[in-house]
Amino acid sequence: MRNPSDTLAYLIAAILVVQAGLRIRPALKGQRRDRSLWGAVAGFTGAWLFRTSDSHAFFQSHGAPDLPYFLKHVCALLGICALLRYFTAVHRSGAVGGRGFGTRLADAAHRLGAAATLATVTGMGIALMRMSPATDPESVYFVERHAGNPFLSLYMALFYGFWATATAIAALQWAGPAKRAPLRSLRVGMRMMAVAMALGTVYALVRIIFVLWSTGVRVSPEVNAQQETVTDILLYGFFLLWGLGSLVPALHTAHQKWLSARRLCELHPLWSALARHSPTAVRHPAATYFTRLSPKCAVLDTIHDVFLSPAPSLPARLSRFAIDIRDVIAELRRTAPHGLADAALAEAWARPHPEHPPVVLAEAWWLCAALSFPSSARDTSSPYPFGASIEPHQEIDHLRQVAAAFRLLTASACREADPLGRLSANARLSAR
Known part of the structure; x- marks a missing residue:
């Protein structure tokens, strides 16, 4: 002993x-x-x-x-x-x-x-x-x-x-x-x-x-x-x-x-979708090499974006993800119909989800639909009643909720008939 x-x-x-x-x-x-x-x-x-x-x-x-x-x-x-x-x-x-x-x-x-x-x-x-x-x-x-x-x-x-x-x-x-x-x-x-x-x-x-x-x-x-x-x-x-x-x-x-890494992983699906749609609006483009080889290897691209992309630290990379998301949203507002926000809010109230507040769900619906419109910019931006939070930590927490709802909606969109098409049609009707 x-x-x-x-x-x-x-x-x-x-x-x-x-x-x-x-x-x-x-x-x-x-x-x-x-x-x-x-x-x-x-x-x-x-x-x-x-x-x-x-x-x-x-x-x-x-x-x-x-x-x-x-x-x-x-x-x-x-x-x-x-x-x-x-x-x-x-x-x-x-x-x-x-x-x-x-x-x-x-x-x-x-x-x-x-x-x-x-x-x-x-x-x-x-x-x-x-x-x-x-x-x-x-x-x-x-x-x-x-x-x-x-x-x-x-x-x-x-x-x-x-x-x-x-x-x-x-x-x-x-x-x-x-x-x-x-x-x-x-x-x-x-x-x-x-x-x-x-x-x-x-x-x-x-x-x-x-x-x-x-x-x-x-x-x-x-x-x-x-x-x-x-x-x-x-x-x-x-x-x-x-x-x-x-x-x-x-x-x-x-x-x-560790908290920053976890939040980056939660934000990554939303950030990656937006960064691939508007690569010039983000500071560093999303990695796609392994995803192109096989969708099963997409996790390697996630690891690259979260841990290996240029940034002095994980908290700095988290702030950059939030800024990139807001910058791409500003570009999407120039291509989305003016009635998309009203249609997204109506869809969120009509199809509620117990884990997500209607406003968060509506913002996720808006993002899903806005990514499907062609990139033909207008001089004016469409309404976006989902304003950014003043405090950085509140902004990160809000975007985490939106990212979770976005993952839910993109997964359900693959199983349902054409919810985004219906939402887009309603948006165009609301814009008239």
């Missing part, structure tokens, strides 16, 4: 690996703050993996039993240093606004961070070499392995002193700007990370106090185990809160992309 401590370590490492995967694309694009955050995630992931029993067993079998402790501490220092660089880059970009005490402190820490990290790691390495061999080589706890060695206090003071300072600065950095963050998900994430950094500071202070105390007093194994349990709880709380807090904005962004 696996050690519960190892299970938690692998769980936290898995959360951090998910973060690294979500952030690798922005990091590769060369944005400084994204590279720094990715470096912090990578450093903390390494620290947790070096903490596991599997790592200790590997290095033990290769004659370097203290090396995983040292590598764990080095990875943790590199991770917290990268976090300081990340926050400084965020503030310099103006993403959270303001330049308070925490930001000025971060600027100073950023300027001294690389040199301080190098000096700390060098000092820890020298102290570790002077601590060998271990006084209790059977223990799994680093403090207990080298209990009574005066260089242990130096090693732990360097590591935890740097850690306590860095996490305290980070807590100040995230606590203040969290109130001014523009998005709720960003505020929640920053508050979680501020609490995590406060736990990290408490963890480091407890470790420093215990190491200094255990240097002058012989500590029993039971007391040492209790101290390890308390500090492990603080450490797990620190990383879980920080990992989840930093994931909140990313998950919010991923959720928005």
Whole structure:
């Protein structure tokens, strides 16, 4: 059965690996703050993996039993240093606004961070070499392995002193700007990370106090185990809160992309029909290559239009679909009969549908019929009493309803005698 401590370590490492995967694309694009955050995630992931029993067993079998402790501490220092660089880059970009005490402190820490990290790691390495061999080589706890060695206090003071300072600065950095963050998900994430950094500071202070105390007093194994349990709880709380807090904005962004992709798929049948009818009215024409090969391959054209057509993002592509639909409707109004809107409304009231309001159904009827008229433009536009919504999200929601009704009507038109022909005849009669 696996050690519960190892299970938690692998769980936290898995959360951090998910973060690294979500952030690798922005990091590769060369944005400084994204590279720094990715470096912090990578450093903390390494620290947790070096903490596991599997790592200790590997290095033990290769004659370097203290090396995983040292590598764990080095990875943790590199991770917290990268976090300081990340926050400084965020503030310099103006993403959270303001330049308070925490930001000025971060600027100073950023300027001294690389040199301080190098000096700390060098000092820890020298102290570790002077601590060998271990006084209790059977223990799994680093403090207990080298209990009574005066260089242990130096090693732990360097590591935890740097850690306590860095996490305290980070807590100040995230606590203040969290109130001014523009998005709720960003505020929640920053508050979680501020609490995590406060736990990290408490963890480091407890470790420093215990190491200094255990240097002058012989500590029993039971007391040492209790101290390890308390500090492990603080450490797990620190990383879980920080990992989840930093994931909140990313998950919010991923959720928005998923919603945009779903709405694009809902709008695509309507957009595609309009774009094929008036290819010059849309910014990018609808893909038809696979549909021409076989109607069964039409889904590949849909994938191209929704995910691969030129656009900086899925939300931007969704806005473009809405604009394209309205632009084609403006062209259709110049070819549709003047009585088409009245005929569509009459048809919608005469043949209601439980899932669609009559006005939405009438707009879908108008679109179905207008696409069947020849492209002979007039100087005047036919009436179109289905106005666009003022708010963008309301417009998207309305077009989704129209697209759903449009799919229903185009499917039923294939099964019935000639509903569009009847509607077109009624439109011409109404126009007289």
